[in-house]
Amino acid sequence: MFPIIQKNDLAAKVFRYVIKAPNIARKAKEGQFVILRLREEGERIPITLADWNKEEGTITLYVQAIGKTTTMMSMMKPGDALMDVVGPFGVPSRVEKGKTFIAVGGGFGIAAIHPIVRAHKLIGNRTISIIGARSKELLIMEDEMRAISDEVRVATDDGSYGTKGFVTTILKSMLEKNEPMDVVLAIGPVIMMRAVCDLTKPHGVQTLVSLNPIMMDGTGMCGACRVVVNDKMQFACVDGPEFDGHAVDFELLMARQKMYSPQEKISMEIFEKVCQTEEQRETAAW
Amino acid sequence: MPEQDPLERAKNFFEVPLGYTADLAMEEAERCIQCKNPRCMEGCPVNVKIPQFIFHVAMGNFELAAKTLKETNALPAVCGRVCPQEEQCESVCTIGARVEPVAIGRLERFVADWERASGKISVPQLPERTGKKIAVIGAGPAGLTCAGDLAKLGHSVTIFEALHKPGGVLVYGIPEFRLPKQIVEAEVEYLEKLGVEIECDFVVGMTRTIDELMTEDRFDAIFIGTGAGLPYFLGIPGENLNGVYSANEFLTRVNLMKGFEFPNRADTPVPMAKHVVVVGGGNTAMDAARTARRLPWTEKVYIVYRRSDVEMPARKEEIHHGKQEGVEFLLLTNPTRFIGEKGWLTGMECQKMELGEPDASGRRKPVPIPGSEFTLEVEAAIVATGNGSNPLINKTTPGLTTNKHGNIVADETGKTSREGVWAGGDIVIGAATVIKAMGAGKKAAAAINEYVMSKK
Numbered sequence: 001m002f003p004i005i006q007k008n009d010l011a012a013k014v015f016r017y018v019i020k021a022p023n024i025a026r027k028a029k030e031g032q033f034v035i036l037r038l039r040e041e042g043e044r045i046p047i048t049l050a051d052w053n054k055e056e057g058t059i060t061l062y063v064q065a066i067g068k069t070t071t072m073m074s075m076m077k078p079g080d081a082l083m084d085v086v087g088p089f090g091v092p093s094r095v096e097k098g099k100t101f102i103a104v105g106g107g108f109g110i111a112a113i114h115p116i117v118r119a120h121k122l123i124g125n126r127t128i129s130i131i132g133a134r135s136k137e138l139l140i141m142e143d144e145m146r147a148i149s150d151e152v153r154v155a156t157d158d159g160s161y162g163t164k165g166f167v168t169t170i171l172k173s174m175l176e177k178n179e180p181m182d183v184v185l186a187i188g189p190v191i192m193m194r195a196v197c198d199l200t201k202p203h204g205v206q207t208l209v210s211l212n213p214i215m216m217d218g219t220g221m222c223g224a225c226r227v228v229v230n231d232k233m234q235f236a237c238v239d240g241p242e243f244d245g246h247a248v249d250f251e252l253l254m255a256r257q258k259m260y261s262p263q264e265k266i267s268m269e270i271f272e273k274v275c276q277t278e279e280q281r282e283t284a285a286w
Numbered sequence: 287m288p289e290q291d292p293l294e295r296a297k298n299f300f301e302v303p304l305g306y307t308a309d310l311a312m313e314e315a316e317r318c319i320q321c322k323n324p325r326c327m328e329g330c331p332v333n334v335k336i337p338q339f340i341f342h343v344a345m346g347n348f349e350l351a352a353k354t355l356k357e358t359n360a361l362p363a364v365c366g367r368v369c370p371q372e373e374q375c376e377s378v379c380t381i382g383a384r385v386e387p388v389a390i391g392r393l394e395r396f397v398a399d400w401e402r403a404s405g406k407i408s409v410p411q412l413p414e415r416t417g418k419k420i421a422v423i424g425a426g427p428a429g430l431t432c433a434g435d436l437a438k439l440g441h442s443v444t445i446f447e448a449l450h451k452p453g454g455v456l457v458y459g460i461p462e463f464r465l466p467k468q469i470v471e472a473e474v475e476y477l478e479k480l481g482v483e484i485e486c487d488f489v490v491g492m493t494r495t496i497d498e499l500m501t502e503d504r505f506d507a508i509f510i511g512t513g514a515g516l517p518y519f520l521g522i523p524g525e526n527l528n529g530v531y532s533a534n535e536f537l538t539r540v541n542l543m544k545g546f547e548f549p550n551r552a553d554t555p556v557p558m559a560k561h562v563v564v565v566g567g568g569n570t571a572m573d574a575a576r577t578a579r580r581l582p583w584t585e586k587v588y589i590v591y592r593r594s595d596v597e598m599p600a601r602k603e604e605i606h607h608g609k610q611e612g613v614e615f616l617l618l619t620n621p622t623r624f625i626g627e628k629g630w631l632t633g634m635e636c637q638k639m640e641l642g643e644p645d646a647s648g649r650r651k652p653v654p655i656p657g658s659e660f661t662l663e664v665e666a667a668i669v670a671t672g673n674g675s676n677p678l679i680n681k682t683t684p685g686l687t688t689n690k691h692g693n694i695v696a697d698e699t700g701k702t703s704r705e706g707v708w709a710g711g712d713i714v715i716g717a718a719t720v721i722k723a724m725g726a727g728k729k730a731a732a733a734i735n736e737y738v739m740s741k742k
Contacts, residue, residue: 219489
């Protein structure tokens with residue numbers, strides 16, 4: 001069992017969890033992810049590592065409550081334990097010296113860019129983080145990002161904070177001004193990652209994206225997470241999750257992410273019907 | 287052996303064969319002529335003392351029969367169900383030349399089931415602890431067998447399993463109706479009684495590397511039994527459409543994740559298709575087709591296989607069960623492309639084939655018949671054409687030699703290019719059978735014992 005040490009309610013159903021998982025904390029590297037399962041009948045879901053602490057033996061995850069599993073997880077409290085957390089999975093992000101590194105994080109994708117930006121900062125790279133949310137209240141991890149970035153630029157859809165618009169609005173103006181950049185990393189909704197790649201491609205700026213297809217085992221056994229990169233089938237769990245954004249078939253990724261949408265809806269509806277009140281939900285889940 | 291009615295069982299996940307009664311078992315056991323040179327034993331990859339255990343059954347001494355079985359086989363209830371006895375022990379049975387061979391597999395199953403039901407599970411007297419630590423990677427048939435043998439020799443054995451439950455293919459691949467998971471659990475419990483420790487949610491290669499296990503955790507030897515890896519797809523257009531699955535994904539969703547109880551009890555979604563096609567002719571294809579047949583929303587299940595039934599690699603019994611349950615077999619048929627609408631599978635185009643000259647495998651090569659294309663209307667297609675190897679250990683273990691398919695190179699005892707590291711099962715020989723993996727685990731255990739005991 002993997003106990004929750006700390007839980008924070010951040011914004012728009014985004015929660016931060018610090019979880020005891022010493023085996024994973026010991027080996028975690030930037031860009032990797034874990035797979036978790038809440039209970040015996042539960043499903044396995046992949047979550048990117050936002051942080052870890054080797055000494056304390058803990059990992060930090062940011063999870064948005066959207067489906068049944070993430071909603072159930074949002075009802076857990078410190079002291080409760082997840083049945084399974086396994087990893088770290090995936091090829092760590094490639095961090096090379098002497099680069100100006102631009103990280104673009106949208107929504108709770110900011111959690112995923114965090115350790116990668118930190119790794120670049122640690123080896124002395126110049127790091128600029130472009131982070132965005134729909135509005136100021138929904139923006140997460142601003143302080144954490146400021147602590148590890150030479151510069152943080154913020155965009156909100158409604159203009160309540162920073163630049164009005166999207167993270168791509170900021171990136172676009174940087175590209176137009178020919179600001180120095182060697183590598184761009186984008187993590188967030190597929191639509192955002194694709195927009196970033198469309199912007200950087202004509203400028204020939206190397207752009208990495210971290211893909212989040214449906215996954216099950218995470219060890220390269222089931223093939224659910226297959227993506228197409230450079231017209232070649234790749235498995236995001238063992239070949240990724242980071243890929244050359246200019247070579248990714250985003251259309252396919254978006255379609256495949258919807259593979260179980262009808263079932264997920266059914267599952268959530270039943271869950272909500274059974275558990276009408278918050279209290280009922282808690283007893284039903286645990 | 288009595289079986290559940292085909293039409294009834296096509297709607298449930300309970301086991302198909304119901305097993306022998308004690309009387310039936312004793313009657314069958316009496317048919318064994320107790321050969322002086324039992325060829326059946328040579329036909330068994332783990333050399334079960336077949337005539338001896340059958341003698342005890344005939345005498346009605348089931349407890350002793352169970353003890354005899356377990357001397358060489360740690361998983362008799364599994365083997366009695368999933369071994370291809372017709373190609374092994376039963377194929378060389380002396381009386382088989384004239385009449386039906388002795389039903390060794392069914393007797394093995396009976397004895398193991400009897401022991402479990404009786405609660406008289408015998409744990410052998412364990413020898414003095416040797417103080418040697420051995421890591422077994424993967425809790426599938428190869429790993430479980432290897433771990434059991436090493437524990438019985440007095441070594442400290444830890445199994446590291448990547449999934450959340452031990453059993454490997456026995457829990458994620460082989461369906462409940464062919465091998466109830468309760469049986470796997472009981473066999474795993476038996477290993478724990480032998481002192482084997484099992485650590486789940488532990489991916490060697492990621493959570494810890496082989497080198498860390500040896501240098502930091504001080505394991506004296508390691509056995510790698512990580513099993514099947516990346517699934518093969520067909521390389522035809524449309525195979526990334528929603529609705530096209532690998533057999534591994536489909537079976538894992540239904541078996542390990544209990545997807546057949548979705549959405550009321552289990553959370554893992556499964557394909558909810560009315561028409562399903564399975565591509566392939568092996569045991570995995572049969573398992574996938576029969577599993578799909580049992581899902582309440584599925585009306586029609588096809589198997590598409592490019593050769594004829596003679597060449598089908600699946601066990602006769604599995605093919606027979608599939609047909610009985612209403613799976614439609616389209617033989618000498620090959621898929622040419624998947625057809626979809628808005629990203630979702632709506633059909634699979636196929637081509638009729640005919641058999642030509644024998645190919646490298648000795649089987650007659652299927653050749654397409656021009657102009658024979660037709661389309662099957664299906665919303666789900668399950669590709670069961672085999673697996674490659676798992677890359678996680680290969681990539682993180684310097685000095686471990688692999689072949690061009692990524693399989694670990696090992697000698698007949700399972701010894702690899704790395705000192706103190708053995709390997710066996712699918713990760714060495716590619717997709718094979720449970721019993722072959724168990725045989726490999728057994729041989730490696732003997733070699734590992736010799737190695738650690740001679741090491742200072």
